[in-house]
Amino acid sequence: MPTYWLTCLHVAQLIALAPHEFGGVIVHARSGPVRERWMQALEQLARHHSLVTPLRKIPSGISDENLLGGLDIEATIISGKPVFRPGLLSHCDH
Structure with missing residues (x-):
């Protein structure tokens, strides 16, 4: 697994563990499977930690x-x- 993907998953874990400490995240990425997979990972991690995380895609x-x-x-x-x-x-x- 590429190092940059592991870093992205680590960021998702940190956000899921302490969402109020971060206040949100801005992801600059083209539409595609990588961005969608990262958002799915974040949602799954949040659910695993019993968090309700509102995810919104905001056009640039x-x-x-x-x-x-x-x-x-x-x-x-x-x-x-x-x-x-x-x-x-x-x-x-x-």
Whole structure:
């Protein structure tokens, strides 16, 4: 097994053991079987340690509004008061 793959699995183990110490991980990888296998390994390790780990794939070109949330213009105009639309990261908090 290549050394870099063992290092990747070691990182997955550390994240699964102490997810709150790391606060997340950013994986820069092209789509493909290696990235998918690493995410599967992370999910399996998390389940093994009885952790609920929200995994989200976030495209590199995502806008700040889609990532963080923002004002829902249409709903705000209809309701006459500001309506917030949650971003992708808000789903990771549950």
